[in-house]
Amino acid sequence: MSTSYFFGYGSLVNRRTHGFDPAHRATASGWRRVWAQVPGRPVSLLTVLRDPSCEIEGLIAPVDDAGWAALDLREACYDRTDALQDVRHPAERVEELAIYVVPERDRLPPDAAHPVLLSYLDVVVQGYLAEFGAAGAELFLATTANWDAPILNDRAAPQYPRAQSLTDDERAFVDAALSGLGARVLAR
Structure with a gap:
């Protein structure tokens, strides 16, 4: 088994979007998620930035060389960054652990021309509900951070390539959360 792992904090928390196994719940200290626009991409994405006052939950899973090639392609606008000392987890024999980070020079605030896809957010929240429950x-x-980002409602025709079907309860959770955050949801 590989001793090299990734830490997923967004869509990689949703096991339906990948085949890396066994996955384990984990916590990364010193990181915060943020919505960001990335040059050359039509939509905003989740990334992380250093924040010593924050910790985030996610999943780790082992990755072999072929898996890294596939993940690096999937996360093409991100840098694979060492996070071994930042992540607490129950896995044994983890010798390398990477987190994908959009470089600071490439992070811009989301805007109406680069919204967050609701189908992407749905996948992320579905993963967190499955792994960690409502809390x-x-x-x-x-x-x-950056919940002031516009959210494009693309549920009827998802643009996110790994979109998943949500249950009525999952959809209601996402919709209530966005309402509670005062998020601006744009009609397609």
Whole structure:
């Protein structure tokens, strides 16, 4: 088994979006999630930035060389960054642990021309609900910045390539969370 792992904090928390196994719940200290626009991308994405006052929950899973090639392609606008000393987890024999980070020079605030896809947010929240329950999904919301980003409602025709079907309860949770955050949801 590989001793090299990734720490997922967004869509990688949703096991339906990848086949890396066994995945373990984990916590990364000194990081905060943030919505960011990335040059060359039509939508805003989740990334992380250093924040010594914050910790975030996520998943770790082992990755072999072929898996890294696939993950690096999936996370093409991110840098694979060492996070071994930042992440607490129950896995044994973890010798390398990476987190994907959009470089600071490439992070811009989200805007109407680069919204967050609701289908992407749905996948992320669905993963947090499955792994950490409602309290964990609420913690995801609380430890993520830039909720003033416009959210494009693309549920009827998802643009996110790994979009998932949500249950009525999951959809209601996301919608209530966005309302509670005062998020601006744009009609398609």
